[in-house]
Each structure stands twice: as C-alpha cells, then as structure tokens.
Amino acid sequence: MNSSEVFNIAWAAILKNKVRSLLTMLGIIIGVAAVIVMVAISAGTEATINEEINSLGANLVFVQSTFTRGGASGLPEGGLVYDDAAAIAEGVDGVSGVVVEQSASQTIKANGVVLDAVTLLGSTADFPSVRDMSIEDGRYFNDLEVDRNQKVAVLGSSLAEELFGEADPIGQDITVGTTRLVVIGVLEEKGLVGDVDYDSRLYMPISVVLDKFTQSQFSRIMGDRVRLIYVEVEDQENLDNIILQIQLLLAKRHDLPLEEADFTVTTQQDIIGTQEATTAAFRSLLGWVAGVSLIVGGIGIMNIMLVSVTERTREIGIRQSIGATPSDIRWQFLTEALLLSLVGGLLGVIFGVGGAWIFGSASGMRTVVVTESIVLAFSSAALVGAFFGFYPANKAAELDPIEALRHE
Amino acid sequence: MAARAIIETKDLTQIYGMGDARVAALDGVSISVHEGEFVAIMGPSGSGKSTLMNILGCLSRPTSGGYFLDDEDVSGLDKVELAAIRNKKIGYIFQSYNLLSRTTALDNVILPLQYDRVTERSTEERKKVAMKVLEMVGLSDRVEHQPQELSGGQQQRVAIARALVNNPVLIMADEPTGNLDSKSGAEIMQLLHDLHDEGATIVMVTHSNEIASHTERTIHLLDGKIDKIVGNGKKAKK
Structure with missing residues (x-):
C-alpha cells in the first residue's frame, strides 16, 4: 500500500463524517488561529510603539527628575x-x-x-x-x-x-x-x-x-x-x-x-528594551495559552480516533485478513489523525490571517501577521496530530484479526 | 502418485485460558489436504472447527504443533509474516462476505493487491487484474457498484473475486452459503465447483451435510479432535 493510497483512505474516512471531522478539528483550528491573531496583535502593538519611540527623535537621552x-x-x-x-x-x-x-x-x-x-x-x-x-x-x-x-x-x-x-x-x-x-x-x-x-x-x-x-x-x-x-x-x-x-x-x-x-538618565534603547521585554513576556503567555488549546484539540483528535477505531474494527479485521500488516493499519490511522490536524491547522491559518485582518480593520488597532507564527502554529498542530494519533493507531494495529472480524 | 500436499498439519493443539480454566479447543489434529482437493470441515459448535479454520487460514497461530502450508512451515511466523502469507497464499470467503462498505466492487477486489509487497503492480495493472477476476465471477457489469447496491449472491461473488485476485494456493470458505437463499447458494456452490475444476484447493466449513456432499472429503471434528474423515464418493481431480 503506497502513501497516496493510504492518504486516499484517510481522506475518504474524514469526508465520510464531515460534521464530526470538522468538530474534531475545531480545537486545532481555534488554537492555530489564536496563535496567529494574538501574535499579529502583539507584533502590531510593538511596531506602533517602536515607531512612536523613534518618532520622538533619534539619538535621544532622557534626563528625568526624581x-x-x-x-x-x-x-x-x-x-x-x-x-x-x-x-x-x-x-x-x-x-x-x-x-x-x-x-x-x-x-x-x-x-x-x-x-x-x-x-x-x-x-x-x-x-x-x-x-x-x-x-x-x-x-x-x-x-x-x-x-x-x-x-x-x-x-x-x-x-x-x-x-x-x-x-x-x-x-x-x-x-x-x-x-x-x-x-x-x-x-x-x-x-x-x-x-x-x-x-x-x-x-x-x-x-x-x-x-x-x-x-x-x-x-x-x-x-x-x-x-x-x-x-x-x-x-x-x-x-x-x-x-x-x-x-x-x-x-x-x-x-x-x-x-x-535626584534624577535618572535613560536612553531610547532602554525604553525599547523594556518594551521588548514586556512584549516577549506577553508573547510567551500567548504561547502557553495557545499551546494548551492545541493540546485540548489533540485530545479531541485522540478521542475521535479511538471512536473511529472501535467503529471500524470490522474493517480493520477485513484488511488484516487479506494481508494488511500491523504497520499498514497503524499508518492508515496515524495518517487520518495527521490529516485531521493538518486540515485543522490549515483552516486555523486561514481563519487566523483573516481574523487578524478583520480585527485590525474593525478595531483600528494595527496587526502584523508574523510568518514565524504561522509556521510555528501549523507545525505544532502537525506534531499534536502525530502525538495524539499514535495511541489510537497503535491500538488499531494491535487488534487480533479474529476478534476484529467477529466484531459487529 | 499422490498430489503435493498444500496443507499438512501435525498434532495441532490450541489451548485457551490458564491453569484450571485451560480448555483445549484443538487437541492434536493432524490432517493433510492435497493440491486441487475440495475438502469440507464439519462439526457441532465447540468442536474446534473455527479454531482449525483460523489456524489453517493463518489468522492465528497454534499453541503447539506443526503446520506446513505450500511446503512452508508457518506455525512459528510472526504477525507481519503471517499477514504476507494471508495476502499471497490464502483467499478467504466469509459467511457475511466481509466487503468494505461504501467501497466499489472493483476497489474491494483491488484491496489485496494494494497490500501485496511482493509483486509490484501499477494502478492500471491492478485494475486490469481485478477486472479479470470480476469477469470470471460474472460481475463485469457491476464493478462500480457498492456492496449495499448488490444482492447477497452478488456480494459473495465480489468476495470470491477478492479471494482469487492474488492467485492463492488455498481458498478458505467459511459457511459461504450460510447467508444466502437456496438459489443464490446453489450458484455460489457452482462457482466453487468451477474453481475446483480449474484446479483450486478449497477448504470449506459448513453445517450442512448437503453442502458438504459436494466435496471430495469431509473432516468431522468433535471436541477438538478428528472424529472421522468421510469420502464423498467423488473422484479427486488430477
């Protein structure tokens, strides 16, 4: 069984339960979109503040009274x-x-x-x-x-x-x-x-x-x-x-x-540095929030894959009886989980980029979509799919062909 | 000179459970089935015929005993090797057809070719091979139909085509007519006879004496042992 056939089987399985697949992807979609939108807002804010600081004039030193x-x-x-x-x-x-x-x-x-x-x-x-x-x-x-x-x-x-x-x-x-x-x-x-x-x-x-x-x-x-x-x-x-x-x-x-x-002397660099530290802290907080939502999404995928393995036990038995090896079965279900998370990730990217744009034009706040955030969010989604898809896939692969064939 | 043995078992034993709960589903079964032979296995429930079928069909391994299939010792193979044996050497026909739902007859028949790791075939070649066997079972006008659009007899024909597509040395039929009306059942039996006439080796489990009488020999099992082996008065081919 080559990879395109495995892909076709997984894709057909996802399409067979469109609503269920979409609901399963929702966690991933929200997680990925959240990362992109939040990073876009924080990057936009940072860019605005940096411009403001620079527009105060270059090479400035501030002497403040205490x-x-x-x-x-x-x-x-x-x-x-x-x-x-x-x-x-x-x-x-x-x-x-x-x-x-x-x-x-x-x-x-x-x-x-x-x-x-x-x-x-x-x-x-x-x-x-x-x-x-x-x-x-x-x-x-x-x-x-x-x-x-x-x-x-x-x-x-x-x-x-x-x-x-x-x-x-x-x-x-x-x-x-x-x-x-x-x-x-x-x-x-x-x-x-x-x-x-x-x-x-x-x-x-x-x-x-x-x-x-x-x-x-x-x-x-x-x-x-x-x-x-x-x-x-x-x-x-x-x-x-x-x-x-x-x-x-x-x-x-x-x-x-x-x-x-009774005075302090600070430079623009100090102010920018403070600003960057604040933004970095904000971003890492966002990262955690998004990470948690991706994990929740991953658990959703694992859950639905376990259901899918149970529902399709007989199909697994049929495939085993005509020569599918445990690794054939494992790949089939792992591919399905990966596909769920990747499609979810892709939709998340679309919603995230669109959401950042809509938020920017609706609120008047500047948003800057950061390419790294897309790459990071999308690859995290893929990783989550692989990680949480492995257990159900393994469970399917370990099924006994006789038991599986007997399953109603 | 006797034909080559396709199946040769020695003291096949299958034990379920541990300690006091040990039950021997099979208890020292030694049989042989020759190339081109059509054999029935009969016995009341609990006699061990399903267990024997599963071992002969390489779906499970015996607790002890030897099993040579097509001159290869398969009793000690692991899961992956057994999967390859099932793919290349055995074709299954089940009572409940066991076709993949929402999958066309053609795709169901192609499936064993997709899991074939030995013979590389292009998608076109697979389709060609599958079409050929579907034609052989008389379904060339139904290849794009899904199982739910086919009658029981037609579904069983698709299953037979799937069993034949990889040119197996052994066809295992588990109550192949059990879910069919008598007319469709007779047609399926005729198809098996035709296959047999062309030289196929078939092992069939059945409850029915009438169905069993179509074969050359009937192996009767009782309590995990061979009770008797009865010739059905038909001449073995070759």
Whole structure:
C-alpha cells in the first residue's frame, strides 16, 4: 500500500463524517488561529510603539527628575531645574541639542476664530531637531527669544488651518488667554504619534509658558523645576560617555553624590528594551495559552480516533485478513489523525490571517501577521496530530484479526 | 502418485485460558489436504472447527504443533509474516462476505493487491487484474457498484473475486452459503465447483451435510479432535 493510497483512505474516512471531522478539528483550528491573531496583535502593538519611540527623535537621552519630599512643609525638594538644561548644553561634549518642555492649556483667539483648551507647548529652541519636527513655513524661535521671553508662537499644521484657513499666518497676531503673540512659523504635518496630536498644538518659548500660563498653585510650588530634559547626542557611539558626563555634571550642580542623585538618565534603547521585554513576556503567555488549546484539540483528535477505531474494527479485521500488516493499519490511522490536524491547522491559518485582518480593520488597532507564527502554529498542530494519533493507531494495529472480524 | 500436499498439519493443539480454566479447543489434529482437493470441515459448535479454520487460514497461530502450508512451515511466523502469507497464499470467503462498505466492487477486489509487497503492480495493472477476476465471477457489469447496491449472491461473488485476485494456493470458505437463499447458494456452490475444476484447493466449513456432499472429503471434528474423515464418493481431480 503506497502513501497516496493510504492518504486516499484517510481522506475518504474524514469526508465520510464531515460534521464530526470538522468538530474534531475545531480545537486545532481555534488554537492555530489564536496563535496567529494574538501574535499579529502583539507584533502590531510593538511596531506602533517602536515607531512612536523613534518618532520622538533619534539619538535621544532622557534626563528625568526624581523628586524627593522633604522638610516640615512636605514640599518637593531637589530634582531638575530649568537651568540644568542650559548647563548640559554648555558643559557636555557631543550634545547636539537640549530641550525642556512645559505644557499648558488656554483659549486662543485669532483671525476672528476662538478655540478653547488648546494645548500650549513651551520648549527651547532645539525642539524641532530633537523631536524630529520640520518647519513648513517661517521659522522656529531661537535661544535669544527664549532667553528674552519673547511673545512669539509657532503653529501646528492643523491649528494653522483652523485659525487662518488658506491665509498666510506668518506675522499675524494671536491672543492666548490675555497675552498677545506674533506667529513666526508653521510646522509640517506630523500626524498622530500614539495618542498625541502634535499638529493641533501651539508652540512658544518655554519662558513664556512658565511666565504667563502656568500660574496654578502647583506650578508656583514647583518653581522652575522641570520633570524631563531631552538631550540629543551627535553620535550613538559616545552615548555611555555622554550619559556619564551628564550624571557627573548634574550631581555636581545639585551638590549630591552620584548614588543619591535626584534624577535618572535613560536612553531610547532602554525604553525599547523594556518594551521588548514586556512584549516577549506577553508573547510567551500567548504561547502557553495557545499551546494548551492545541493540546485540548489533540485530545479531541485522540478521542475521535479511538471512536473511529472501535467503529471500524470490522474493517480493520477485513484488511488484516487479506494481508494488511500491523504497520499498514497503524499508518492508515496515524495518517487520518495527521490529516485531521493538518486540515485543522490549515483552516486555523486561514481563519487566523483573516481574523487578524478583520480585527485590525474593525478595531483600528494595527496587526502584523508574523510568518514565524504561522509556521510555528501549523507545525505544532502537525506534531499534536502525530502525538495524539499514535495511541489510537497503535491500538488499531494491535487488534487480533479474529476478534476484529467477529466484531459487529 | 499422490498430489503435493498444500496443507499438512501435525498434532495441532490450541489451548485457551490458564491453569484450571485451560480448555483445549484443538487437541492434536493432524490432517493433510492435497493440491486441487475440495475438502469440507464439519462439526457441532465447540468442536474446534473455527479454531482449525483460523489456524489453517493463518489468522492465528497454534499453541503447539506443526503446520506446513505450500511446503512452508508457518506455525512459528510472526504477525507481519503471517499477514504476507494471508495476502499471497490464502483467499478467504466469509459467511457475511466481509466487503468494505461504501467501497466499489472493483476497489474491494483491488484491496489485496494494494497490500501485496511482493509483486509490484501499477494502478492500471491492478485494475486490469481485478477486472479479470470480476469477469470470471460474472460481475463485469457491476464493478462500480457498492456492496449495499448488490444482492447477497452478488456480494459473495465480489468476495470470491477478492479471494482469487492474488492467485492463492488455498481458498478458505467459511459457511459461504450460510447467508444466502437456496438459489443464490446453489450458484455460489457452482462457482466453487468451477474453481475446483480449474484446479483450486478449497477448504470449506459448513453445517450442512448437503453442502458438504459436494466435496471430495469431509473432516468431522468433535471436541477438538478428528472424529472421522468421510469420502464423498467423488473422484479427486488430477
């Protein structure tokens, strides 16, 4: 009996009980589809996050405040201050830009249009290069304007369109709260990065935001403290050296030993690394879940194959009486179990790829079908079929021909 | 000069159970069947005739004793070797036909050829060989029919074609007419006679004296032993 004949017999047996075969495959189908969909979702999320991290700007170092509460008043002490940013820019080699940001929210008026709760982003002059933004029209403000607290503003692309339509906004006045600013530039469209819409914002010197728009109690307590300083380095190669320089410089400025520093220095690589570790943990969890569902599917196959062997005992006896050897019988049933799991696996791949696509377009979440997940899921299904098919096949092969022939 | 022995057994013994529950289904049976002979085995139930049939048909092995089939000692062969003997040397005809359901007459007849590991045949050759034997049993117009579409007599003809397809040295028939009406039964017996006339060696188990009287010799079993062997007055071929 050659392999194509064995295949034909197994295929005929599966087709003979279409509904039963399909139900048996269901466990495998769900398992395989689940692996593909879940990996597609996690890969999509990872790709999105990586893009977001990269779109923050390349070669970034993040210096973050770690505030300590001290003194009888319980007010925050220590941490980064605005002047630390300037000190890094001046005192550390290999730094191409330093940015400090402070945001606020205000009503703005211009050209007869009134917009409520527009996000104001105060920053330093290096912002466009550090955060990877480009100027569409006009210019960004410079260090001198930041130092001098100049009332100048740069518009995000969609904000410019909302306020001025087709008209040229450069040189126009814009009233933010009660303060009047002059528009000097418009940014290129950036699009959504994560949940943040960079195009609807109003950009101005950080000194203006601190002076005019953050008059809350909280910001008075905070004074000129900043949470985060972005440092752009010229060359990835010198990253470790630059981090050390920043740490030493700030420790000296804050008059603290390095071990007690009130700030941390992290890189994009650190963030990506953390992200990857999280995703890897998520994936291995998915792997276990899918693995369990495949095993359950395999037990389903074993169950139905045992039923099939019992139902077809007489057929087995007939085949034995005309010369089928135990290995002929074993192969026949093993092939049937394998075929069940492979067809199930194939349907699972189809449903998985389709499911990932449908989920992606329905939820708006990005899904990326990973080829390895298809290969892995499909080969796991085959392995499960072989493993759980072996016991029933062996049972069939070991049947005594006389007993089998007598079976009704 | 006597014809060559196809079956030659010596003290065949089959014991079931252990210890005090030991039952000898066969107790020292020595028979021989010559090439071209048509022999009936008769006996009441429990006489051991099924056990003898199973051993002669290489479906099981005796507990002790020797069995030469076509000059080959088959009493010590393992499962795989016995399967090959069943495939190449023995053709079975069962009372209940034992055809594969939902499988055409042609495919049923091809089946032994598919399990043949000795003679390599292409799919076309197998089909040709199977068609030839189906024609021989008078079913060339029913080859694409499945068993449930055929009458009992026709099903038994398919079974006979299946038994013949690999040119066996021995045909084992177990109550071949037991499930048939008398007309179909007579036709099947005629077919066996025709095969016998062409030189086939046939061993048949039956309950019926009338059926047994068609053969050359009847071996009567009782309690696992040979009770008597009766000649039926017919001349052996060759």
